[in-house]
Amino acid sequence: MLDQLIAPDIKALIEEGKFEEIAAFIEDRHPTEAAEILSGLPEDDVNLVLEKLPLQTAADIFCELPGSLQSHIAAKLNKNDLAKLVINLSPDDRVDLLKSLPEEQFDSVLPVLAKREREDIKKLASYKEGTAGSIMTTDYIALPADITVREALDKIRLEGPAKESIYTIFVLDEGRHLVGSVRLADLILSHPSKKLRDIMDGQVVAVQAEADQEEATYKFSRYDLVALPVVDTNGNLVGIITHDDALDVIEQERTEDMERFMAISGKHEDTNYLQTSIWTHFSHRVVWLIILAILGLVSGAILQSFESTLMNLMILAFYMPMLADTGGNTGSQSATVVVRALALKEINPKDILKVIWKEAQVGLLLALVLGVLAFLRVYFTSSGASIPESMNIINIGLAIGIALGIQVLSATIIGALLPLIAAAFGLDPALVASPALTTIVDISGLFIYFSTARLLLGI
Amino acid sequence: MLDQLIAPDIKALIEEGKFEEIAAFIEDRHPTEAAEILSGLPEDDVNLVLEKLPLQTAADIFCELPGSLQSHIAAKLNKNDLAKLVINLSPDDRVDLLKSLPEEQFDSVLPVLAKREREDIKKLASYKEGTAGSIMTTDYIALPADITVREALDKIRLEGPAKESIYTIFVLDEGRHLVGSVRLADLILSHPSKKLRDIMDGQVVAVQAEADQEEATYKFSRYDLVALPVVDTNGNLVGIITHDDALDVIEQERTEDMERFMAISGKHEDTNYLQTSIWTHFSHRVVWLIILAILGLVSGAILQSFESTLMNLMILAFYMPMLADTGGNTGSQSATVVVRALALKEINPKDILKVIWKEAQVGLLLALVLGVLAFLRVYFTSSGASIPESMNIINIGLAIGIALGIQVLSATIIGALLPLIAAAFGLDPALVASPALTTIVDISGLFIYFSTARLLLGI
Structure with missing residues (x-):
């Protein structure tokens, strides 16, 4: 609805080629709203606007764009610009984007990235679609159980700025097994000389990386979580699922449920009704209709x-x-x-x-x-x-x-x-x-x- | 599933009247799981177990119990025990419980509470079912815009322990208008002498207290929020909606959607399939069937x-x-x-x-x-x-x-x-x-x- 109100102004600016002004107009908006405005523009112009924005702002807006538009934009970038964009995305968005690209582009951008990022991407990309691992991010803070609250806060101040969501700090034993969690709030409220082991919540709820993503979202609502740790078969922490990604999966499953219920097939991904082609709508519906006609x-x-x-x-x-x-x-x-x-x-x-x-x-x-x-x-x-x-x-x-x-x-x-x-x-x-x-x-x-x-x- | 595994053990303990042992058994569990175990017991025994637990633990478990069981337990408490339970619940759970009680019990317990709690309850209870106001809590931290980060952290340490969720701190101007928000993480990572005004996020997303609760949940998924501030018509902060309550509403609406879709009427509240009576199932389904038969x-x-x-x-x-x-x-x-x-x-x-x-x-x-x-x-x-x-x-x-x-x-x-x-x-x-x-x-x-x-x- 928003984009309908301001679309005429933006169109006028595009015709005059004033991409700087569009950038200035959207820079102060919430990334979600900025992305909505950009989605209304001709695909090729979106890039011209994003280029005018500070890299981090552009990346924040980019990851709110529809998947098809993301791929379209990324496909036009050279490998260095793509690498710059990629490192400004959060680890899970990175992988989603890279997976949507043609294989040669994926392979070309990997060597440009630092070794640590490269390995992180490879690891995250290895989880099958639909598993808890496929929706997790590696952007979390995990600390050893026997450091003090003061040491923990110092480490967070050091690592923190790069981390997207640090509502919960995960606590590991010597073997990197997940043994507890501490809410950031509890850390602030605890005496600086206490050990994490003594203030942590040891009843930690986690999900296996190979488990179904629905298992993960079920735990979110069951245990009222803000972040759900993901562990491998040895109980080692390998990532976390954040509340916003869990909510996206819940919405997606809701659509999937209703569509399956009404005999609509297909992948039920984040497709927009009006942007989906007639042919796709048709092919998702016809399969079951034919089966039912035979029945x-x-x-x-x-x-x-x-x-x-x-x-x-x-x-x-x-x-x-x-x-x-x-x-x-x-x-x-x-x-x-x-x-x-x-x-x-x-x-x-x-x-x-x-x-x-x-x-x-x-x-x-x-x-x-x-x-x-x-x-x-x-x-x-x-x-x-x-x-x-x-x-x-x-x-x-x-x-x-x-x-x-x-x-x-x-x-x-x-x-x-x-x-x-x-x-x-x-x-x-x-x-x-x-x-x-x-x-x-x-x-x-x-x-x-x-x-x-x-x-x-x-x- | 959990309760099926351990139900026999618990049953044996009940028969022997060993409520202390049951209490010890569930005390260390996650409140959600403890509540599940208790839901499987005869209604009158639940109280006997809860009595044996520390008050705060009992309250945490209590608010995870099904609504009907909560009312059943509360109805049996005298006004002083009920008041003790009520003040250990979070503000929104308090109101939900009190609203479910017979009017005379509601009226009898109010005078036992402190004036501040009493007014809080009256205010929260005044919002119509289904509005954003009806699902909000008053358990938030709001600070003036022109104090420093150091002063803010001191205030949080002072107020914090009583507050359920302090992931986000809300920033108010002199007139108590909501002007921004600061994530707790940003507070820790900022220089102690900076003013909140300078580090806050001024693009604050809020919802009107009178708005539909779906409007609130829509904003949660759209803006990836952990807490959504609720404002009155003057833009003054009156409460917040927490992510877990938003998720509950989303799940409830999902059921409501599907049931409405399939011509099932009724309130679609947190009723459990097996615990709902034949008559309720029947009456929710028969209304539309008769209308359709006439059509x-x-x-x-x-x-x-x-x-x-x-x-x-x-x-x-x-x-x-x-x-x-x-x-x-x-x-x-x-x-x-x-x-x-x-x-x-x-x-x-x-x-x-x-x-x-x-x-x-x-x-x-x-x-x-x-x-x-x-x-x-x-x-x-x-x-x-x-x-x-x-x-x-x-x-x-x-x-x-x-x-x-x-x-x-x-x-x-x-x-x-x-x-x-x-x-x-x-x-x-x-x-x-x-x-x-x-x-x-x-x-x-x-x-x-x-x-x-x-x-x-x-x-």
């Missing part, structure tokens, strides 16, 4: 096998949409509740019997209410419909109401069951939710509907 | 009005589920994408034309692919069906394929349109998503289906 063949086959039933009692066709919609809705509800409960670790796949029992009871209540509503609907809206003489509308209404009740109960249970089964097999429970579920519940619903009608009405 | 009357009416078309060509009934499912799926996909883009502020309701144009193009591609698939399906699966002599299967397949294409295109556009319209009227876009959308798209789909068939096949 839908079954519902057609079931209907065909009940052709004579339908022929004898056309009125059944009028209530097919009601049956499908209500089944889909109740199934989606129970699936949603179970998927969230799994995500929040309120339940795990071993609770399957408890969950089914609970959903069966909820489903029964829903079945009663909706079954009665369906009977009333049939009774009051079918006055003009043609009915064979051997039946009356009360019989038909009862059959449809009972079928709907059975459908609601089974859809509620299926909706709870599918995510639990997926989770038990290590799959994302959201994958088998809404659209896949709707199609499955449709198939079982048609079968329930016509079988019940045949049985109760004898057709 | 479904329309689809029945449309079908009835096309009864003669259906009578003439029974084969049309076989493909009704395909039409409904595909329309529901494509509509849900575009709705999901638009709801997320709105939530992330990538688009706003004013972009409606851009969004519709984009979705129309994506919808057209999907319509082509799925229309052709539908034609092939009809062509290859209808060999045994009874068709009037005046038609052939190619005509019928074309009509169904074209109808499905129109349905996909219109469902995609409707799916994008509804959340945008909801947002323009200040409603939550998620409210008009999936199930409501599916029902609407079903209605329009039936109309499209039978109209197209009538028009193209002349029945």
Whole structure:
């Protein structure tokens, strides 16, 4: 919204080639806002503005730009300018940028960097996408357990200025094992001659570098952390995850969850709706639609096998949409509740019997209410419909109401069951939710509907 | 999971009445874990364990307990014990607890507290649920702009121990207006004789106390904050929101979003799946189901009005589920994408034309692919069906394929349109998503289906 207000002024400045003035205009703004303004400019002009800014300011703004624009800008820099930019980024942003570049550019810039930075980058880049290691930074302060508070503060003053976030200081034993943490505040409030070992919090929460990034974000919210230490298999500290990166991952997973839930495939990375191409939008959606269309063949086959039933009692066709919609809705509800409960670790796949029992009871209540509503609907809206003489509308209404009740109960249970089964097999429970579920519940619903009608009405 | 492993041991201790031992067992654990263990005990025993712990530890664990258990415990305390507990909680937890108590208990405990705490509680309790003010705490450090770094550190050492989170110090002018912020780290790294005014970050991001809590959480992720200051309409600092409370709200909103998306009503507060009663689960789900069932009357009416078309060509009934499912799926996909883009502020309701144009193009591609698939399906699966002599299967397949294409295109556009319209009227876009959308798209789909068939096949 911001960029819409000032975009005309900026456009005028660009046309006149006044990049200095644009730079002056954004220099005092928050990097996030500056980056938003720049994202609105033609891609090639962004570089011209960034060049006019002090290097550190340019780097702060750069890392708030969308990933695609970052790569575009970096691709145009020569290896020395790129190296200058890279060393002004925080270690995790560095690696993200370098990984997005073509391999030859990545390889060309590495030798220009100091050995320490080079090794740091190689190490961070080695963690697989989606692991805790891939979102960590090496920008932390770790101190030995047996120095004093005074010594610690001196070391922080020495190392500090280069470090991005020093809310928490990590405490290591002689073997570089993580043994505790001290909040910067506690350090200031403690007596200068005390040892870190005596003031540290020894109940340190950490995550394995190879663990899923969701494990890391889960620990953030569970333990109210500002920074989460990352350790290797030996318990040695290898990095930290900062609260802002954890929040980014949480937002990204939220999108991923909802999109998976609605049968949208793809990588769900930081893509902007309007900037994503038609083709990408299309290809992310079409995959599941085709799979579901193939699954839908079954519902057609079931209907065909009940052709004579339908022929004898056309009125059944009028209530097919009601049956499908209500089944889909109740199934989606129970699936949603179970998927969230799994995500929040309120339940795990071993609770399957408890969950089914609970959903069966909820489903029964829903079945009663909706079954009665369906009977009333049939009774009051079918006055003009043609009915064979051997039946009356009360019989038909009862059959449809009972079928709907059975459908609601089974859809509620299926909706709870599918995510639990997926989770038990290590799959994302959201994958088998809404659209896949709707199609499955449709198939079982048609079968329930016509079988019940045949049985109760004898057709 | 933790509590399942040790529950048997704890149970044995309870049976023997060894509450001291349970207290010793949990005292050294992280409060979050201790609270989890206690949540597994019979409600009345929790109090007996907490009594055995040092007051501060008990308070730390207490505020990690589920809300319902907190109220249960607090309700059993006399006013003096309750007051002791209350003053050991952080200001925001205090208010949350007191608000959950019966009014007479709230009123009885207030006079026992010191005047300062009493006024603090009254002020915090005055903010409406869902506002930024309702999730803030008054546990912050604010200092005048023209004291030195040395003076600031002295003041922090004096005030600090009572404060929960002092990652950021807020800087006020003479009129208590918020003018900047200083990170604790910057304070340590600055020369002791510098003035706060000279080292502070003047681009301070704040939120109005009356603003929606989502506005606050949005600022957290946008500006990578650890603490967000809350100001009144005069720009005076009245509180801060801490990162952990922001994260709680984000998680709560994530559940709320998904549940609203799936037509589950209710308050979406911190309720645990297994602990929520059958009746609550039922009542949260049944509301929308009844509304949707009433909306479904329309689809029945449309079908009835096309009864003669259906009578003439029974084969049309076989493909009704395909039409409904595909329309529901494509509509849900575009709705999901638009709801997320709105939530992330990538688009706003004013972009409606851009969004519709984009979705129309994506919808057209999907319509082509799925229309052709539908034609092939009809062509290859209808060999045994009874068709009037005046038609052939190619005509019928074309009509169904074209109808499905129109349905996909219109469902995609409707799916994008509804959340945008909801947002323009200040409603939550998620409210008009999936199930409501599916029902609407079903209605329009039936109309499209039978109209197209009538028009193209002349029945």
